[in-house]
Amino acid sequence: MPFIDQLHAAERLNDSLMCVGLDPDPAKFPSPWRGDASRIFDFCAAIVDATRDLVIAYKPQIAYFAAHRAEDQLERLMAHIRAVAPQVPVILDAKRGDIGATAEQYAREAFERYGADAVTLSPFMGFDSIEPYLRYPTKGAILLCRTSNPGGSDLQNQRLAEVEGQPRLYEHLARLAQGPWNTTGQLGLVVGATFPAEIGRVRELAPTVPLLIPGVGAQGGDATATVKAGYREHGGRITGLVVVNVGRSVLYAGSGPDFAEAARRAAMATRDELNAARR
Numbered sequence: 720m721p722f723i724d725q726l727h728a729a730e731r732l733n734d735s736l737m738c739v740g741l742d743p744d745p746a747k748f749p750s751p752w753r754g755d756a757s758r759i760f761d762f763c764a765a766i767v768d769a770t771r772d773l774v775i776a777y778k779p780q781i782a783y784f785a786a787h788r789a790e791d792q793l794e795r796l797m798a799h800i801r802a803v804a805p806q807v808p809v810i811l812d813a814k815r816g817d818i819g820a821t822a823e824q825y826a827r828e829a830f831e832r833y834g835a836d837a838v839t840l841s842p843f844m845g846f847d848s849i850e851p852y853l854r855y856p857t858k859g860a861i862l863l864c865r866t867s868n869p870g871g872s873d874l875q876n877q878r879l880a881e882v883e884g885q886p887r888l889y890e891h892l893a894r895l896a897q898g899p900w901n902t903t904g905q906l907g908l909v910v911g912a913t914f915p916a917e918i919g920r921v922r923e924l925a926p927t928v929p930l931l932i933p934g935v936g937a938q939g940g941d942a943t944a945t946v947k948a949g950y951r952e953h954g955g956r957i958t959g960l961v962v963v964n965v966g967r968s969v970l971y972a973g974s975g976p977d978f979a980e981a982a983r984r985a986a987m988a989t990r991d992e993l994n995a996a997r998r
């Protein structure tokens with residue numbers, strides 16, 4: 720099933736707009752496992768087991784695995800998610816961006832080695848750096864557009880004097896993703912929850928592209944404002960989907976042996992808050 724259909728199916732199944740970001744940091748693990756990178760799989764698997772009926776997607780961030788030489792644990796985690804939550808799509812957060820020949824290898828890594836359903840990409844190098852991912856016609860490619868970090872404004876908010884109407888860079892990207900770049904219909908855009916006005920602007924320019932929205936929770940973004948700005952429904956059908964990522968506020972909700980139950984409670988509260996904002 721194509722990535723975007725998978726998102727819609729998981730949204731219906733779990734009544735959820737919430738993605739749990741799997742960013743395992745051994746320094747923050749519960750006490751018996753604290754500091755132990757060999758427990759990355761165990762930690763993430765416990766979070767998945769506790770939240771698999773509450774999410775629209777999972778988003779493992781590859782750096783948290785690679786930094787600890789734990790790619791084998793990421794492979795095991797991908798297999799675990801497929802086994803216990805087969806209807807939940809997995810977005811590999813890798814933020815790749817390189818020339819076509821190298822991008823082919825990154826695409827192979829994301830989709831064939833890890834079996835991800837979608838991958839995050841930096842569009843800075845242009846369409847030919849995105850195109851190799853689009854050769855996998857059912858896979859998602861989610862382009863950084865208006866990121867949640869303060870420095871996101873440095874480039875993304877600049878106006879493009881050469882383009883008619885002088886849109887900002889992120890606005891230009893939103894138009895490309897809605898239109899000419901979306902050759903497979905499987906593109907998404909990353910927009911930070913820390914900039915709700917820009918979420919609304921991206922939604923205007925890209926009315927049907929799913930938005931992956933990180934920044935709720937630890938980065939201070941507001942769940943309700945995020946949904947109001949980006950989510951759209953028409954005649955009982957979702958026309959503008961949002962996939963709202965939460966990482967640390969769920970993963971580290973507890974620090975004792977009951978960490979998975981604490982994560983479930985935090986995840987439930989966020990899912991319910993997101994749902995209340997769309998009803």
Ligand SMILES: O=C(O)c1cc(=O)[nH]c(=O)n1[C@@H]1O[C@H](COP(=O)(O)O)[C@@H](O)[C@H]1O
Pocket residue numbers: 740742780812814839865866867868909910911933934935936937938964965966967968
């Ligand atoms: O692409 C992303 O996922 C991403 C884009 C962005 O603009 N901001 C952002 O925080 N992220 C990722 O989203 C996650 C945020 O985690 P928390 O701040 O702990 O909820 C991290 O994995 C970041 O790498």
